[in-house]
Amino acid sequence: MNVALKWQSLPGRALHAERLGHLASLCLKLEVKTYPKPGLVSHVDNGAHRDMDAELLCRSADTLAPFFCDLAAAGAGGAGMDRLRAIGVAAERAMLAATEGVNTHRGAIFGLGLLCAAAGYRNAVSVRKSLGRLVSERWDEDILSGPVSLRSHGAVAARRYGAGGARAEAADGFPSVYDIALPALHAARELAPHDEEAVRVQTCMRLIADVTDTNLLHRGGPEGLRFAQASASAFLTAGGVGSSGWRRRAADVHHAFVARNLSPGGSADLLAMALFVDRLDF
Numbered sequence: 001m002n003v004a005l006k007w008q009s010l011p012g013r014a015l016h017a018e019r020l021g022h023l024a025s026l027c028l029k030l031e032v033k034t035y036p037k038p039g040l041v042s043h044v045d046n047g048a049h050r051d052m053d054a055e056l057l058c059r060s061a062d063t064l065a066p067f068f069c070d071l072a073a074a075g076a077g078g079a080g081m082d083r084l085r086a087i088g089v090a091a092e093r094a095m096l097a098a099t100e101g102v103n104t105h106r107g108a109i110f111g112l113g114l115l116c117a118a119a120g121y122r123n124a125v126s127v128r129k130s131l132g133r134l135v136s137e138r139w140d141e142d143i144l145s146g147p148v149s150l151r152s153h154g155a156v157a158a159r160r161y162g163a164g165g166a167r168a169e170a171a172d173g174f175p176s177v178y179d180i181a182l183p184a185l186h187a188a189r190e191l192a193p194h195d196e197e198a199v200r201v202q203t204c205m206r207l208i209a210d211v212t213d214t215n216l217l218h219r220g221g222p223e224g225l226r227f228a229q230a231s232a233s234a235f236l237t238a239g240g241v242g243s244s245g246w247r248r249r250a251a252d253v254h255h256a257f258v259a260r261n262l263s264p265g266g267s268a269d270l271l272a273m274a275l276f277v278d279r280l281d282f
């Protein structure tokens with residue numbers, strides 16, 4: 001074992017891993033409790049989804065907490081990608097059992113799971129690096145060379161349109177979280193200092209405007225992706241949550257997505273990851 005990994009006592013590490021697992025689950029629930037979020041499920045309505053509601057997403061988030069905790073503990077113990085993948089696959093199985101087969105959080109298990117593992121590792125070795133950088137430094141090659149599911153919606157969209165999706169995002173150290181979501185989140189706190197839900201709406205819009213979300217490609221093709229990006233961009237250009245009447249304008253964007261059956265599930269996951277990193281990075 002690496003000497004640095006002995007730095008923190010085991011009970012201390014276990015407690016830290018448990019906290020990280022709960023924080024990851026909380027961030028998934030905060031994402032759900034954000035309205036209006038174009039096309040997505042929230043506590044207000046089910047967006048463009050027939051098989052999901054807020055209760056199901058929160059049940060899924062609760063189910064995942066112990067797996068995020070295991071991933072943080074595995075990271076603290078210096079685990080390689082094989083071990084992380086095994087926990088991730090078990091988490092996917094538990095999610096599908098809890099939701100009766102609905103894919104609520106597959107992308108989030110992957111992204112938040114790797115961030116939990118990095119947070120466990122960082123705490124164990126006491127190194128001052130961002131979580132995204134640690135994911136990229138420790139696991140990027142294994143992430144990119146891991147088994148590819150040929151039938152997933154994301155894999156089909158990746159083959160057809162050349163999108164990198166969740167895997168490229170993680171291997172590159174989550175540029176959509178660090179370069180897109182976090183700057184938007186911090187700027188939004190200036191625009192709406194006492195309204196964290198508004199801050200999350202603004203961050204979500206920024207992500208939709210800038211990310212190649214494979215869920216949008218799956219449901220709407222390149223035209224759907226372009227429409228979604230342009231609509232979110234127009235909301236932001238008009239002042240976003242800093243302008244009067246923003247709730248109505250955001251709701252209009254939401255309803256336009258629902259009418260076109262568009263749902264940016266990847267951006268929803270990235271919002272939860274940004275909330276997680278915002279609490280933990282310096």
Ligand SMILES: CC(C)(COP(=O)(O)OP(=O)(O)OC[C@H]1O[C@@H](n2cnc3c(N)ncnc32)[C@H](O[C@H]2O[C@H](COP(=O)(O)OP(=O)(O)OP(=O)(O)O)[C@@H](O)[C@H]2O)[C@@H]1O)[C@@H](O)C(=O)NCCC(=O)NCCS
Nearest residue numbers: 088103104105106107108113152153154165166214265266
């Ligand atoms: C590597 C895996 C993530 C495999 O993923 P896949 O081959 O499916 O690839 P991706 O397209 O990359 O997407 C996976 C999910 O990631 C989210 N996502 C989409 N775009 C991005 C992006 N640009 N950056 C980051 N993340 C992105 C998205 O997840 C959300 O959407 C899910 C709902 O999807 P779906 O069922 O298709 O949706 P619907 O529209 O509702 O379908 P219909 O109603 O039309 O039927 C939801 O789960 C959100 O989370 C993408 O879906 C990975 O799964 C893998 O290899 N796992 C193994 C375990 C592992 O290695 N773990 C590592 C340690 S934890």
Ligand SMILES: Nc1ncnc2[nH]cnc12
Nearest residue numbers: 032040041104265268269
């Ligand atoms: N709020 C949400 N709506 C739809 N799909 C999602 N995947 C993750 N969060 C989601």
